[in-house]
Amino acid sequence: MAQMNMVQAINSALDVMLGRDPRVVVFGEDVGYFGGVFRCTDGLQRKYGEHRVLDTPIAEGGIVAAAIGMGVNGLRPVAEIQFADYIYPAFDQIVSELARLRYRTAGDFSAPVTIRTPCGGGIRGGQTHSQSPEGVFTHVCGLKVVMPSNPYDAKGLLISAVEDEDPVVFFEPKRIYNGPFDGDPHKPAVPWSTHPKGEVPEGHYAIPIGKAEIVRAGQDVTLLTYGTMVHVAEAAVQLTGVDAEIIDVRTMVPLDVDTLCTSVCRTGRCVIVHEATRFSGFGAELSATVQEECFWHLEAPIQRVTGWDTPYPHAFEWDYFPGPARIAAALRGVMEAR
C-alpha cells in the first residue's frame, strides 16, 4: 500500500474516478493547469485533458450553477470551492437548486454534484480562511455532508461522494492535509506517514457515506467528533487518562445514529467536539439526538466543546481553537458529574 497525505489521497480519488468514469469532470478556481492552491488536483489536467479538468472564473455561484447544468446533462461534476469561507456566493444555487432539484421534479431531474471545499482553522487564516460551515449545510434537506479526518477515509469517502446519486458537500479539514494535528501548534509537524490511516490503496475503494467509525474503543465516556478534532480529541484523552470511546462521525448527513447512540447508551456519558461555533452548530443536533435516544442511560449532562461564538479571530487563534485542554476539562467534567 502507498503512503499518502490527505492531499495525495484526494488527488488519487479524483484520478481513480476520472479514469474509471468518463462522465466525471473536475473544475474550480486554479484547479486545472496549476493543480489547485492546495495541490489536490495536481497533474490531473495533464493526464485527462482540459475538457475533464478545468479552471473556472472566480465565481462560486457560477461554478455550482454550471455543475448543476452539467449534472443534468449526464456528467458527474466535482466542483472545488477554494475555501469553505468562499462558498456563500453559491449558497442559493446549493440550497434552492442543487439540494432540491430531485424533490421539486419528483425525480425527473437530478444533478449528482460533489462540492469539495477545504474548511477549518489552525492555519493562521483569520476569519476568511478558517471557517467550519458544515452546520449551515446539514440544515438543508437533500444534501449529504461529509468530513473525513484522515487520508484513507478522505479517498474512500470522496470516491463514494462522486459515485453517489445525490449532491454531496465534502469538507476537507485543511489543517490536517499534510499530517494529523493534536491541537498543539508549538509541536513540530507530524507527517501522515507516521499514522496508520496514511496507508492508502492506489486503486478504487469506497467508504460508505453514512457510517461513523469508532477510532478508539473505551468504556467511560463517548466522545463524538469529526475532522481535525478527531486528533485533538485523541490527545485530550491521553492527557486525562479517561477511557473514552472516540467516534469519528465522518458523515453528518445521513447521520449514523446507531453507532453513536449505541456507544453513548453503553458509556452513559457524552462529550461533543467540533471546531465550528457552538450556537446552532452541528453539535446541537448531535446533542439533541443523544438526548432523545439515550436519555435513560445518561449519567451526566452532555457537554459540547466548540469554537467560541465569535468570528474566527486571526490574532487569538489558539485561544479560540477548542484545543486539548478544553476537551480534557469537559471529559473530567462529565466523569465527575453525578
Added chain:
Amino acid sequence: MTQSRLHVPHPPARPGEKPDFSYLEIPPAGREARPDTLASALQIEQLGTGMVRVLDEHGQAVGPWNPHLEPEELQVALRHMLLTRRFDERMQRMQRQGRISFYMKSTGEEAVAVAQAMALQPGDMLFPSYRTQGLFIARGKSLVDLMCQCLSNTRDMCRGRQMPIMYHWAEGNIFSISGNLATQFPQAVGWAMAAAIKGEDRIASSWIGEGASAEADFHHALTFAAVYQAPVILNVVNNQWAISSFQGFAGGERRTFAQRGPGYGIPGVRVDGNDFLAVHAVTRWAAERARARGGPTLIEHVTYRAAAHSTSDDPSRYRPKEEWQSWPLGDPITRLKEHLIGLGEWSEERHAALEKELEAHVTACWKEAVTYGTLSEGPTLDPVSMFEDVFHDMPAHLKRQREELRRLLAEQHAAAAAQVPAAEG
C-alpha cells in the same frame, strides 16, 4: 460646491397619467442587417441598440431577417400562441374561483416562447422562466398535464411539491422552473458546456426577465458562456415590468439589455419580441451560431407584460390601466394573424373557428384534469409521499419521520371515522 444626489429611476407614467413609451426607440421593420452567423460580437454591436423587426405596420414581412417560413408553419404558430392565451385565461379564472392557489399569465409575450420553441431543435434543452409556458405548449406538452401541476393533484408531475406553473418536462427537454429567479441562466450554460465536452450538436436556451438580469446569476451565466464559448442562447425577456418595478430598476435607463452582451464578448441582439417572425429569425441565427462553435448569444426580447405579474398582483396600483393599449409593438397574436390574412392564408372566419375550437379544447382538458383531483376535492396525493425524492435512497431519519406521519394520519383517520356515527346519532 456641488453635492451628489441619488438618482431614483421613475417610470414614464404612473396610474392616472398618460402612458408614455417615448423612451423606446423603434426602428422601422427590415432596417437591421443580418450579419454572418459567425460575425464577431464587436462587429455587430449595432444589433444591441437597434431592433430586429420583420413585420411592418401593414403586416408584411420585410428585410433580411425574414425567415421565409411556410404558411402552414405560421398557422401552427398562431395556434400555439392562441392556445397559450386561452389556457392562461382559463387558469386565471380557475384561480379566481379558488380551484388553484396561484397563476401567472404570459399575455402579450406569447411570441417569445412559441417562436423560440419552434426555431430550436427538439433535442435542444430549454431552461424556462415562469412566463414561458408557450415553450411547453409549442413542444406538445398536454394541457391536462400542465393543469394537473397547477392543481397539485394525483397526476401532478411535481407530486404536489411545487406551486402552480413550476412545470418541467424531462422527455420534452424542458428543465424545471424555479421560483428563485435567474438561477436557471448559469445552469443552462453548464448544460451547454457539458454538451460541448461530450461533443454533441445539442444546444441550450434559457429565459429570464429583465428584472432578474440584476441577479448575480446573470453575470455568472454571461461570464461562463463567454469564457467557454458555450453553445447557449441567453434570452432576456424585457417586458418592461418586474412586479411594480419598471425596467429602469434593472439598469435599462441608460443601455439596452442586449448591449450587455458585447461587454462580455457575446453578441447582443435586440428583437421586437411581439414579432413572431423576428423572434424566430433571431433565434435561428443564434442557434446556427452556437452549433457552428460560434458560442453564445444574448437576445433581448422587447415586449410588454400585458397582465398582472401574478394572481396576487394588482398592476393598477403602479401603472396606467391602459398602458397595454398604448404599447407600440402591439399584440403578437394580432400581428401574426394579420400577416397570415395578408398572405391570403388566413381569415377572420378561420380565426374565429380556431378560437372556438381551442376554447372547447381547454374546457375538455380542464374537465379531464379535475377528475384527477383538486386541492380541495379527491382523489388526493398520499401525504407520506412527501418524504420521497429528497434523496435517491431514503435515509433512516426520513423513514422514521414518514412512519411518524403515517401513524398520525392513521389516528386522524380513526378519530374521524369514530365521529361519524356519533354525529349521525
